[in-house]
Amino acid sequence: MVILDYKDRRPIYEQVISKLEELMLLGVLAENEPLPSVRSLATDLAINPNTIQRAYAELERRGYIYTVKGKGSFVAANSTMKENRKKELLIQISEVIDEAIRLGISGDEIQKMVEIQYGAAEKRDGGEET
Amino acid sequence: MVILDYKDRRPIYEQVISKLEELMLLGVLAENEPLPSVRSLATDLAINPNTIQRAYAELERRGYIYTVKGKGSFVAANSTMKENRKKELLIQISEVIDEAIRLGISGDEIQKMVEIQYGAAEKRDGGEET
DNA sequence: GCAAGTGTATTAACACTCTTAATACGGTTA
DNA sequence: TAACCGTATTAAGAGTGTTAATACACTTGC
Numbered sequence: 126m127v128i129l130d131y132k133d134r135r136p137i138y139e140q141v142i143s144k145l146e147e148l149m150l151l152g153v154l155a156e157n158e159p160l161p162s163v164r165s166l167a168t169d170l171a172i173n174p175n176t177i178q179r180a181y182a183e184l185e186r187r188g189y190i191y192t193v194k195g196k197g198s199f200v201a202a203n204s205t206m207k208e209n210r211k212k213e214l215l216i217q218i219s220e221v222i223d224e225a226i227r228l229g230i231s232g233d234e235i236q237k238m239v240e241i242q243y244g245a246a247e248k249r250d251g252g253e254e255t
Numbered sequence: 256m257v258i259l260d261y262k263d264r265r266p267i268y269e270q271v272i273s274k275l276e277e278l279m280l281l282g283v284l285a286e287n288e289p290l291p292s293v294r295s296l297a298t299d300l301a302i303n304p305n306t307i308q309r310a311y312a313e314l315e316r317r318g319y320i321y322t323v324k325g326k327g328s329f330v331a332a333n334s335t336m337k338e339n340r341k342k343e344l345l346i347q348i349s350e351v352i353d354e355a356i357r358l359g360i361s362g363d364e365i366q367k368m369v370e371i372q373y374g375a376a377e378k379r380d381g382g383e384e385t
Numbered sequence: 386g387c388a389a390g391t392g393t394a395t396t397a398a399c400a401c402t403c404t405t406a407a408t409a410c411g412g413t414t415a
Numbered sequence: 416t417a418a419c420c421g422t423a424t425t426a427a428g429a430g431t432g433t434t435a436a437t438a439c440a441c442t443t444g445c
Contacts, residue, residue: 150358323441325443
């Protein structure tokens with residue numbers, strides 16, 4: 126479910142946060158679904174439970190998961206999360222476009238990339254999407 | 256010339272590298288122009304010279320600057336640097352487009368952003384560009 | 386030549402963060 | 416009650432970033 130990358134300079138707990146966020150955004154971990162327990166995930170990844178605990182604590186602080194004592198941690202309603210990520214991404218897109226302009230990459234080239242990738246996605250997914 | 260951001264979690268020497276790279280990419284620091292000396296930049300930023308030295312050593316390792324002992328450090332030919340950055344950026348653009356698709360952002364929305372930003376840039380810069 | 390400026394190198398010490406380890410406690414469930 | 420859950424605490428270690436103090440070789444201008 127989660128794979129650590131020891132070449133990644135970020136601390137383990139941050140990698141765990143990112144990976145779980147991604148799984149939640151992709152819907153692999155659906156709303157109200159239980160996350161692996163602190164201890165079991167720690168065992169899987171061969172790391173200390175405290176490190177997982179730290180990741181979960183941060184995910185809860187961000188509102189991405191919720192916890193029931195004695196039962197476990199669960200995926201929170203993720204619509205907010207999706208909206209947050211959308212906003213961040215739009216900013217990021219704006220930034221990369223700016224840099225592309227500065228580096229002299231043509232608008233056409235970007236437009237084509239967008240067309241191609243969206244085209245491929247449609248072919249792949251058959252054009253559903255809420 | 257360089258401003259440190261102590262809220263930034265990255266180490267100082269990395270921030271210095273990024274800022275100088277940016278200045279070189281933007282042409283603010285032109286080819287063969289001298290960079291501030293290790294000691295003077297350290298004094299300006301109120302940090303230890305060793306930290307600047309580390310940044311300069313890394314910039315030289317990357318081929319972005321060259322050093323003449325006793326004289327100083329200078330901006331290297333930056334065409335290679337520009338090409339490297341272009342390649343990186345194209346990958347990055349591809350990645351954000353992918354995520355935009357996954358999050359259900361429409362291709363039209365992206366296209367419009369590109370149009371608007373490129374339009375604004377033309378108006379601003381009057382359409383030159385090699 | 387000398388002084389003042391360059392970059393470079395080395396060593397020690399300190400601070401901070403990440404991670405582990407060992408425990409303990411309270412809640413839930415079968 | 417036993418075996419799971421999350422949570423909390425304390426201590427120790429390792430690694431990295433940063434500072435500090437120094438020293439050396441080179442260049443430039445007086």
